[in-house]
Amino acid sequence: MAAFGQRKAQRLARADASRKGALDERAAAVVQLLNGRARFCTTSSCSGRLVLAQGRGADINSCEIQKKNCTWLMVTHEMCIKDDVMTALEKATGDVVLKFEPFVLHVLCRELRDAQLLHSVAVDSGFRNSGITVGRGGKIIMAVRSTHCLEVPLSHKGKLMVSEEYIEFLIHVANRKMEENMRRIDRFYKGLESALQTAVSTDNSPAEETQKSRPVYMHRRKKKTIREQGVQPSPKDHKEQLEPEDDTESSLDVFAEIVI
Template identity: 55%
Template sequence: MQRSRDGRCKCLSKVGLSWKGSVDEDVVELVQPLTGREQFFTASSCAGCIILLDGGINGFEVQKQNRCWLLVTHKLYVKDDVIVALKKANGGAVLKFEPLVLHVQRQQLQDAQILHSVAIDSAFRNSGIIVGKRGKTVLAVQSTHGLEVPLSHKGKLMVTEEYTDFLLKISKSKNGGKQEEN
């Protein structure tokens, strides 16, 4: 754990383990009260994202590995971007919405247990504590509000643009955004 001159953890300036390499701008306000405490720092964070993957679907089981990433964005309403990316699909394109996820590393297991209780009580039901072999303890805070929908099969679009728009609005509402009416 990196420390500043006064001994406090360099929480928000520390590059996380996520591919993005920084705290997601939309979760800074959520993360700051935690990371302002010496016993916590974020390992990774994401306020929610839309992913469009292309590749074969084995029995409709979707995996990120061995698939082409057509679109990855933290903007939750990107209909035009999804439609453009979807036109590049050759196999089974799948739209995924992944909700807020926050990985918090802590010094003591009891700190993680308290934070885990708060997360569960705050409707983040997919939260859990991971204890590594060397004693590293990480709390993963995540809700159950994900979405994963096949949009094409063997390169053929299986849904309308209107339905894709509907799915994006649902994704936005699952992440606390207000669903827009047309």
């Protein structure tokens, strides 16, 4: 897997292209934990944020999210207060929305089983919109995502369209979502740390792998001996011969969990 190692080195050597230009503090522990393992490489992350985003007035009837020509009047990765939001709204000249965006993480994985491990931990931690994408070139990306977002229009062409009381209510809702987001990140980190330790322990136990593979070899050898001697197999022997073939269903289950 030298190609993966080279790809990871090139990726980590790139400059941070985010608006902030640096890793979010709350996401740092997870990112460092994964990048410290040879089988993973994070490609992008955000610990979650509250944003007052201003776009062009003409975009108010558009069904698409405008990423270009968008200005952030306020952004924080922590909980916010009403005064900060109202001060930021005073700068509004276009259409402004209040958005809460939860933790998101994209991880390049060396093998499919590595992505499945991350997917399992993510879902168990509350990030139920997570999924795995396998590209044509075999590139495997695991995305950690959640569904508890929030996006509410507040002003149109610089004019506030809602009451301050409603804004205060929205801030309360957004802050509760941020608190839940923080709890999920903590659960994800602890679950990931435990899962990676377990995976390492399993990889370092050749005796266990030998024990697992031995029955398959013995059953095949027994089957060959029975055929050579022309002996009719007993019901027990017949059952043992079929056991190695039963892996088909379990191997299909591997792909049933993948969201593409």
